[in-house]
Structures are given as structure tokens and as C-alpha cells.
Amino acid sequence: MLSWVLITVKVDMLMPMSINTPEPYGRPVVQLDLDPVAPLPFHQLARAGRNGWWRSLVGTVVVAVGGFLLMMVLIAASEIGGLVLGRPTMDGMRSWGSVGDTALELLSIAIAIPTVFVAARWVQGRPAGTVSSVAGRLRRRWLGLCLGLALPVVVVSLGVMFLLSTLGESSGDEVEWVGWRSFFFALIMLILLVPLQAAAEEYVFRGWLMQAVGAWLRSPWIAVLPQAVLFAAAHGWGTVWGFVDLVVFGALMGILAVRTGGLEASIALHTLNNFISMGVAAGIKGALESDETAADMDWVSAAIDISSMLIYAATVLWFARRRGIAAAGIAALPARGAHEIPPHHWPVGGAPLGVRVIADSSGSVGVSDRRDTADTSQWTPATSGFTQTGQVEPTDARLHGPEQACTDHVAPRPAGGPLAPQPPDALS
Structure with missing residues (x-):
């Protein structure tokens, strides 16, 4: 129980550090260019x-x-x-x-x-x-x-x-x-x-x-x-x-x-x-x-x-x-291709390999630690809380009309195994 609390505190301390990390590590909020297309007669x-x-x-x-x-x-x-x-x-x-x-x-x-x-x-x-x-x-x-x-x-x-x-x-x-x-x-x-x-x-x-x-x-x-x-x-x-x-x-x-x-x-x-x-x-x-x-x-x-x-x-x-x-x-319009953010290593201790944030032309947003991002079956839905792998914790994934924003944070994997899929505010 004590080790679990320590892991939770460590994660909570690292998350603000990831959000405010300056260049050259990049911005945590990425604008995805997905323009809406009106139906055509x-x-x-x-x-x-x-x-x-x-x-x-x-x-x-x-x-x-x-x-x-x-x-x-x-x-x-x-x-x-x-x-x-x-x-x-x-x-x-x-x-x-x-x-x-x-x-x-x-x-x-x-x-x-x-x-x-x-x-x-x-x-x-x-x-x-x-x-x-x-x-x-x-x-x-x-x-x-x-x-x-x-x-x-x-x-x-x-x-x-x-x-x-x-x-x-x-x-x-x-x-x-x-x-x-x-x-x-x-x-x-x-x-x-x-x-x-x-x-x-x-x-x-x-x-x-x-x-x-x-x-x-x-x-x-x-x-x-x-x-x-x-x-x-x-x-x-x-x-x-x-x-x-x-x-x-x-x-x-x-x-x-x-x-x-x-x-x-x-x-x-x-x-x-x-x-x-x-x-x-x-x-x-x-x-x-x-x-x-x-x-x-x-x-x-x-x-x-x-x-x-x-x-x-x-x-x-x-x-x-x-x-x-x-x-x-919209009759089978030419695909614009998936909008992809290249792998990014956040400056956190013990962080795993870089995570890709992907959004397809339909507006679906997800994250994946796989390099084969074309396989959308491997995406992890961008929702708040820990993922099942314990590697990614997106705390902010929003779609605002034609502009989408997705924030991802990489949390360290504990030595004893993956983190439990529970929201941070439920841990005590």
C-alpha cells in the first residue's frame, strides 16, 4: 500500500513537469489539421x-x-x-x-x-x-x-x-x-x-x-x-x-x-x-x-x-x-491520410519509448506506443486516467469543431508491474 501511494505521488509530481516542459522537448498540446467537408450534391x-x-x-x-x-x-x-x-x-x-x-x-x-x-x-x-x-x-x-x-x-x-x-x-x-x-x-x-x-x-x-x-x-x-x-x-x-x-x-x-x-x-x-x-x-x-x-x-x-x-x-x-x-x-473522398505526431521522448525519469498521438480523417483520436500506427486496432482511446499498459496518461483530449487538441503525458512504469486502471483522484 505504501509503495502504491509513493508511485501515485511520483506520477502526480511528474505530470505538471511534462505539461510545462519547454523546448526543445515540444509542446504537450498539438493542433490537428482536420478540416470538415460539407456534403456534396x-x-x-x-x-x-x-x-x-x-x-x-x-x-x-x-x-x-x-x-x-x-x-x-x-x-x-x-x-x-x-x-x-x-x-x-x-x-x-x-x-x-x-x-x-x-x-x-x-x-x-x-x-x-x-x-x-x-x-x-x-x-x-x-x-x-x-x-x-x-x-x-x-x-x-x-x-x-x-x-x-x-x-x-x-x-x-x-x-x-x-x-x-x-x-x-x-x-x-x-x-x-x-x-x-x-x-x-x-x-x-x-x-x-x-x-x-x-x-x-x-x-x-x-x-x-x-x-x-x-x-x-x-x-x-x-x-x-x-x-x-x-x-x-x-x-x-x-x-x-x-x-x-x-x-x-x-x-x-x-x-x-x-x-x-x-x-x-x-x-x-x-x-x-x-x-x-x-x-x-x-x-x-x-x-x-x-x-x-x-x-x-x-x-x-x-x-x-x-x-x-x-x-x-x-x-x-x-x-x-x-x-x-x-x-x-461525401462519396469516398480522397483520403487525406492519418495525422500523426512522431515519437517523442519526454524528459521524465524511467519514461518508456515515445508515444504516438494519432487522429484519422474521421476525427478519432488515440494514442499508441507502437511504431506501426496504421494499425488502428492498437490505439488506446484518449480518455482521462491511466491506460491498461500503465505507460500513457492523456489528461486532456478535446475536439473543438475543426480544431482538435490532444495532450498526452508519459508516466513511468513501476517496477512491480503495470499501474491499475484507476483515475488519479480516486487514489488515496
Whole structure:
């Protein structure tokens, strides 16, 4: 008992000496530079990367040029393969049949996805997943729910349009079935490639272009409208109604991306719309070779399609509110790294090796006598009183908003073993 009291008195005498120790031993209170980061909406996630107004411009060039080069490589491979295998020529290019040519067309669009990820990661210096959502990834459960919401809307819309087009055709025009074998292979190809093609268009227009504009401007409307017009222009000019339909689609999908914090809702509708329409065409002989697109809609089809898109958008927004889908967040921001104080030997008799005081980017503060400070499982929480090892006694560890202060004191280990984990004021 007497030895324990003597140890306690010695520790209490040393603690003030550690606090007031002058240079060169350093200050016991250390300010940790951990700046708070405000949540970012989806269209401004490019600001999560490195600063620089030119990065969005350079990244757009990377996306455009990179996609074009990959497309040229794909076409060259197709031409070389067709030449070796003796494939016939159609419109000056080697043809692989209706299914093969459709697959090549879908794949030439899908290869834009890696160019977007590369531009986000290496040009803007942010995680590639921030192009997907504010969570830094595609939210799979939310994507699955959006697919379920889009399915009845797309089926009803395309069904009504197909029925009206069939009634408007003359009796001499007959639809010929392609056969189960051709339909099966076409369906497998569509299942594999249509989701990639639809997602690529969403990543380029609703993802990259919206966030590139959002890196400069705060208003989401200025980010939504330009990409909608560019999206319609990329599908070519057919009819005025078709162009309006595509602009409305691009604008609504952009609004959903901003309001739901990600591309899941737009990818779901785009994928099912393309898959079902192309799946129907796969069963009709010669339909996949048709050059007709959504840009060639008449006013009746455009009215039906726009109405279905409005219904889908309203339903998605309602479910997003009910389920608390985040529209803003810090989506896997680049880690600033742990803030570390190097080992420090305090001038006390019998003191152990220097102790590291560590604070990570989330604001957690701890102390450790290990040199491998990356292993946070070895941290000792910065609380008042003796630690279980009896080596460190932090008497002041505070977090004041963006400024954190941590004071640590090193107490000597007694010869008989570790100190008991009791606060000093409880000892008598």
C-alpha cells in the first residue's frame, strides 16, 4: 500500500513537469489539421477531387478522344476478323449478321464507361465511383427497386405504341418470325450488352457531363439542360417530336440523378426501355437491321413516351423520399491520410519509448506506443486516467469543431508491474 501511494505521488509530481516542459522537448498540446467537408450534391461531386477549372475540360477531351480511339480499335478488330473469316461486306464494312452487327454497335457505345472512370480518377483526382452516386458506387438495392418501378411503365408504354403502330399499318405488311434459334442468340446478346450500352450513355451524359458543369456552377438546372440537348443530338435528327422526346428524357433523367443522388434511376429506365424494344425487334425478321431510332418518333408515340416518363419520375421521387435515399454526401473522398505526431521522448525519469498521438480523417483520436500506427486496432482511446499498459496518461483530449487538441503525458512504469486502471483522484 505504501509503495502504491509513493508511485501515485511520483506520477502526480511528474505530470505538471511534462505539461510545462519547454523546448526543445515540444509542446504537450498539438493542433490537428482536420478540416470538415460539407456534403456534396450529385452534380457537384467533381469538386471532391483536385481543384482546377481546367480539369473538367481536359477530362471531357479524354472521354471523347478515348471513346473514339477505343471505337476505332473495336472496328479495326472487327474488320480484320471479318477479312480472315471471309465475312461478306455491307455498306463498305464486314458484316456479322443482324445479331453480330447489333452486338458490335452496342459494344462500341459500352466502351465509353472505362474512359469516364479514367477521366474521373486520373484527371480530376477523385474516386471513379463518384460518377455513379453520392455513395461512391452503384447502390444495388436502390437500382433493383428502380428496375421494378420501371418495368410496368416501360411494358405499358411500348405495348400501347406497338399496338397503335400495328393498327396503322396496311394489311399487306406482314411480320415474319425469325425462329427460336435466332431469337435465343439475339436475346442472350441483348441481356449481356444492353445494360452496358444504356449505362454507358448515362455515365457520359448524366454522369460525366453534368458533373463537369457542376464543377464550375452550383445550379443543377444549368448542369441538367446542356446534357439533355447533347443527348438528343447524339441520337441524330429524325423528327421534331423525336428530338423533343429525347430532350425530355435527358432532362428528366438528369433531375432524377440530382434528386436521388445517383444514376440508378436513369440506368434502370434506360436499360429496360432499350432491352424490351430491341427484344421485340429481335423476334421480327429484319427489325434489328433497321436504322429507325427514338429520334424518328411521331407525335403520338412521343406523347405516350413522355407521359410514361413523367409517371416513372414521380414514382421514383416518391419512393426516394419514403426510403430516405441520400441526394448528397461525401462519396469516398480522397483520403487525406492519418495525422500523426512522431515519437517523442519526454524528459521524465524511467519514461518508456515515445508515444504516438494519432487522429484519422474521421476525427478519432488515440494514442499508441507502437511504431506501426496504421494499425488502428492498437490505439488506446484518449480518455482521462491511466491506460491498461500503465505507460500513457492523456489528461486532456478535446475536439473543438475543426480544431482538435490532444495532450498526452508519459508516466513511468513501476517496477512491480503495470499501474491499475484507476483515475488519479480516486487514489488515496
